[in-house]
Amino acid sequence: MIISVASGKGGTGKTTVATNLAVSLGGDVQLLDCDVEEPNAHLFIKPEIRKVETITTPVPEVQMEKCTLCGKCAEICQYKAIVVLGTAVLPFPELCHSCGGCMRVCPEKAIHETGRELGVIESGGRNGLQFVHGKTRIGEAMSPPLIRKVRERTRPDGLTIIDAPPGTSCPVIASMKGAHFVLLVTEPTPFGLHDLKLAVGAVRILEIPCGLVINRADMGDDRVKAYAEEAHLPILMEIPFDRRIAEAYSKGEMLVETIPEWKGRFAALYRRIEAEIARTATDTHWSGFPESALMPKDKR
Amino acid sequence: MKKIAISSEGPSLEDRVDPRFGRAAGFIIIEPQTLKFEYVNNGEAQVRAQGAGIQAAETVARHGVTSVLTGYVGPKAFQALSAAGIRVAQGLENVTVREALEKFQKGAVTWAKLSDARGGGA
Numbered sequence: 001m002i003i004s005v006a007s008g009k010g011g012t013g014k015t016t017v018a019t020n021l022a023v024s025l026g027g028d029v030q031l032l033d034c035d036v037e038e039p040n041a042h043l044f045i046k047p048e049i050r051k052v053e054t055i056t057t058p059v060p061e062v063q064m065e066k067c068t069l070c071g072k073c074a075e076i077c078q079y080k081a082i083v084v085l086g087t088a089v090l091p092f093p094e095l096c097h098s099c100g101g102c103m104r105v106c107p108e109k110a111i112h113e114t115g116r117e118l119g120v121i122e123s124g125g126r127n128g129l130q131f132v133h134g135k136t137r138i139g140e141a142m143s144p145p146l147i148r149k150v151r152e153r154t155r156p157d158g159l160t161i162i163d164a165p166p167g168t169s170c171p172v173i174a175s176m177k178g179a180h181f182v183l184l185v186t187e188p189t190p191f192g193l194h195d196l197k198l199a200v201g202a203v204r205i206l207e208i209p210c211g212l213v214i215n216r217a218d219m220g221d222d223r224v225k226a227y228a229e230e231a232h233l234p235i236l237m238e239i240p241f242d243r244r245i246a247e248a249y250s251k252g253e254m255l256v257e258t259i260p261e262w263k264g265r266f267a268a269l270y271r272r273i274e275a276e277i278a279r280t281a282t283d284t285h286w287s288g289f290p291e292s293a294l295m296p297k298d299k300r
Numbered sequence: 301m302k303k304i305a306i307s308s309e310g311p312s313l314e315d316r317v318d319p320r321f322g323r324a325a326g327f328i329i330i331e332p333q334t335l336k337f338e339y340v341n342n343g344e345a346q347v348r349a350q351g352a353g354i355q356a357a358e359t360v361a362r363h364g365v366t367s368v369l370t371g372y373v374g375p376k377a378f379q380a381l382s383a384a385g386i387r388v389a390q391g392l393e394n395v396t397v398r399e400a401l402e403k404f405q406k407g408a409v410t411w412a413k414l415s416d417a418r419g420g421g422a
Contacts, residue, residue: 079351080354080355085381085383085384086361086383088383090380092376092379095354
């Protein structure tokens, strides 16, 4: 089972929830930090890294002695990642989405694959917890390809928890798509609510069941709760605005280790997620994860 | 006949130089000796999420220009223009197309090096 922890707004507590949930369940859990532009779960998990892999994506390289400047490669590329200018063919690897189209249409077979480095994937673990995270190469503009590579490390069985990046754009979709449940962490502030609504919109397009964790639940106002009720979003946990929690976080400590009563609370959160998945599985409005889920409803 | 492209906010020589190369409204393609010119709309490149500068470079290259006068050119467009053998003069904002042309004719423009490219990138 895959649980993706997302939020919309940044800084609401995704990593706190993802790491503490993973550690509370004791042992056989896999945690993937998919916030590959600034991963931070390792600061709390402190895993022993046992494997470091450099990840690349295929981009074109042109053998000019074979090229006839026919321009078919440039014609098929929607991203202007390869252009023919004068007597030169110019690939722009940083714009390439690795579709392979240019290689396929080249009548002279003058284009072959080379790699653009996306970043590294580090894997390891601590106390039976399996840990994987990606680190985007500095200067790399696209993070979804690396996120998908991190997710390829998802083990076939057992529980996998994903710490997603903030926002609702492509990196977040890449971190949620195909998950069995999305846990949305929010806070009772106007910004938290605004971005929560965007995140719920994205999760609903993906047709993944979801529930809320309200962090710093005793500050702000009740508008997040009112929205949750209106949108039929179950509130699965509330975390108070507690100085001890902030202190533990600032020292890179696990909440469940510093304040042990939280271990039971996170274990209870997991049981509520399981119950929610079971409930939505029998709900007739819920229809699985179709491949077309990313398309607008009227185009399916 | 050598032609030059001037990024322009409109179709006449009295329009202002569009400071952006890749996302310019259009280009005045002109033969400096005869002052014969045409206006090429750059609308399609303007709305691209990425690669606007590269597409604009393709456009001006297709019209057989050897020089570009504009406000600024991004690094990728600069690379593309260089590959096509087109030289670039930047910093011609806040003047009309005609004034930019006169500067060019007096030899009062500076041809840029790749390290001078300072545009918006992707």
